[in-house]
Amino acid sequence: MIGHIESYDDNTQTGVIKFEDKFYEFHIDQWTLDSPPKVGDDVDFDMDDDDTVTEVGPVGAYLKDTRPVKRRWVAVVLGFLFGAIGLHRIYLGFYGLGIAQILVTLITGGYGVVWGFTEAVLLLTGHIYKDAKGRFLK
Template sequence: MRGQVLGVDTRTGVGIVTGDDGRRYSFTPTDWAHRGEPAVGMYVDFETSDNRALTMFPVPGMPSAQTAPAPAVPDNDRNKYVAAALAFFLGTLGVHRFYLGRTGTGIAMVVLTLSVAGLLVSVPWAFIDMIRYLVMPDREFATRYARAG
């Protein structure tokens, strides 16, 4: 019989497959007779015994598991490379923070920079911000620094 894998527990390998006859059959990892692992949406050929699917194989030429497309990166008018450049060149003045809409911490960096001892804090702070922006995934940056409203 042929059918489609409906679900697989990734911890135990136990799963459910629906057959062409409309019935559901359970299977265990020992029932999978092919290298690799079954995946949700995979078309399979199998033998049945009561409510069990036995000797399961993927059907050649049939589409494998369908994966949902990755969600689009949220719209953002701010650029992480611009923010990183501002942090590198003008970071002690908090310009990158103002650019990203973080006015409170931008003001804090300006105040720190005005004191000599504050430079010991604002210089590493700006450098760390620059590194964070560069390594942060685009999706996370866009979500975190999206303009409100």
């Protein structure tokens, strides 16, 4: 099943996965990578018959944490063309910032476009160089 890591505690080495409206606890022994899980990661997990998690691993783009997944030029183009509505931030995984940019643009009557344009320039010059998961941009 595909779930979402809601929490992880390094001290107890346990975490919680959310799948639909249910929560499942797992231990680091069930984690398939060497690096510890991160809150917010999407995971594929297996369970036995009594709803106990047996194996947990990252899904898709998260299989290798250090491998770049998102492209800088796509974010730059989205920033220049649709920066007022935060599409570049949504593309990079910063959903809250994207929604904030939409609200600022609506509240200011369109002047929020300056925020998007500024971030497009920052992306172009390399000052913004990571996505929401901390991976470098291609």
